[in-house]
Amino acid sequence: MTASQTDNLKRPRMARSTAAIFGERIIELLIRLCGVSAIVFVFGIFLFVLREGAPLIGKLDWTKVLFSQEWYPTSKGNVRYGVGALIVGTLSVTGLAMLFAVPFGIGAAVFVSEFSTGKVKETLKIVIEMLAAIPSIVWGFIGLSVMNRLIQEYLPAPVGLNLLNGAILLALMSVPIIVSIGEDALKAVPDSYREAAMAMGATRWQTVYRVLFPAARNGLLAAALLGVGRAIGETMAVLMATGHAVNIPKSIFDPIRTLTATIAAELGETAVGSDHYRMLFLIGVLLFSITFVVNLLADLAVRGVRKQ
C-alpha cells in the first residue's frame, strides 16, 4: 500500500461537522428512549398497582379468594373477598361477546376488503371507525335504556340487565377493532394469490376461505385477540348493562358482575389504605395478569402458526 492510500484510509474525505455527529447521537438516543419507555411504563404501572395491593397479599387465603363467590368487602362481622364470581363474570361476558364479535367482525372485514369497492367501501370504513369512537358511557346508556327494554320484551329474561346485554355491547365495541385490524390483514395478502386462485376458477368465496384465510391467519388471529383485549378491559358499559350482581351465571339471561366494574364502582367508596382498597388493587393485578396471559397466548399462537 502506498503512502497516499494509507492517508486516504485514515482521513475520510467527507468529514462531518461535530454538530451533525452529535445531532445524530441525540436523535438516536431519543428514539431509543421512546422504545424503552413502553417497557418502563408497563412495568411501572404494574408495580404501582401491585404496591397498593401488596400488604394484603399475605393476609388472604388465596384459594378462597379465587374460587369463592362470596364478595362481602364491607361486611361488619365477616369480611370476605371471594372474586370467583367476578372472574367468571368477566370471562363469560367476554367469551359471549367474542362469540358474536369475531364471526361478525371477520365477516365485515372480508366484505370491506374483498367484496365492496369505491363509495360503499369508503362509507363502510368511515362508519365502522365512527363506531369505535362512541364513548363507552354512551354504550352503557344504550344498554340501560334500549337493550334492556328489548331483551325484556322479546326474550324470556326476567331482567334486561344481564350477561347477554353486556355481551352484545362488548361485541359492538370490539367489532370495529376486529374489522379494521382484520381488513389490514386481508389487504396485506399479495394480490397475486387472489389472481392465482381466480385464474384457476375459484369463486370469490372460495378465494376467501381457501386462500385469504390461510394467508392472513396471523393477522386475523391478532384481530380477534385485540378484540378480546378490548372486551376484557371494558368497564363503564358492562357496569351499566350487566346488572352488576355478584353471581355465577347459569344462563345468558342472568345478571353478572365483572372485575373491572367492581373496581370502578367501589374504589371511590373505600378509605385509602384499607383492606378493601388494597383488595381492589389486587383485582387490578389479577386483571393485568389475565390480559398478560391472553397476549402471551396470542403471541405463542401467532408464532406457532408462523413456524408451520
Added chain:
Amino acid sequence: MTIFTGYSGDLSQPKLEYSLATRGLSLWYDQFKALDDITISVKTGIITSLIGPSGCGKTTLLRCFNRINERYGNVTVKGEVTVMGRNIYDPDVSLIELRKTVGMVFQRPNPLPISVYENVVFGLRLHSESSALKRSLLDAAVEKALTEVGLWNDLKDHLDRKATALQLEQQQKLCVARLLPLKPEIILLDEPCSALDVNGTRAIEELMFSLKGRYTMLIVTHNMAQARRVGDECIFMLLGRVIEHGRTEDIFLNPRDPRTAEYIEGRYG
C-alpha cells in the same frame, strides 16, 4: 372453423385447428384503448409467443383469454374471443369452466401459501365435491402433475413443505403443475421467466417443450431470444394492434412489416 383430426398423440379425439381466436377484439381501461381491433387465431398444440414493447397490450390480450381482466371493474370489451371454438363472452359460458380449460402462469411465481401437495390439488378441491376426492385419487393427481413438470423426484419427500419456501424455479414449475389436474387445453404464460435466473429460465423452457403437443401454449415475453427459442409461431404487437403473426423463423428472418423488422433489430422497445 375447420375441424382437424389428430393433433398431438390423442388420435381418438378430433381437435380444433385453432384453440384460441379473437375477432375484432378491442378493449378499454376506462377511456384508454389498450387493444385495437385484434384478430388472431392461435393454433392448437404449439407454442405461440406474443412479443412487443412494453405497454403494447400483450399481457392485456393474454388476460382476455381467461377473462381475468375483468377483475378490475373499469374494463370494456368489444368483439369476440373464442376458446375451443366457443365465444367466451356468450352469456351462457361459465367462467369457472373457462378457467378450468385455460390455465395461467404469472410473471412472479405465485404458489399459494399452503403446502406443495395442497397447491397441486387446489384446483381439484375447488371444482369437486369433497366426498369425491379420495385420498388415493389426490395422491395420484399430485404424483402425475409433479412428474409431468419434473418436480416429483425433488419434492416427493417434501410434499408438506410450504410452497412459498421453495426456490423460485420450483415455485414456477409448481404453478404449472397445479394447472394440470384440471386437464386444461390451453396454458397462458405471462413472462414466466422474468423472475428467474438463467438455469430457471432454461428449466421452464424445457418444461414448455415437454408439454408441447398436449397443451396449446401462449406465452408473453419481453425476451426476444426466448421468443425465438420457444415459439413455433410469433405474434408481434405494437400500440394495441397486431402487426404481424407468422412462423417464428419468418418473423425473425423475413419480417413483412418494417415495424416488426425494426423491433426485431432492437431499434426501439
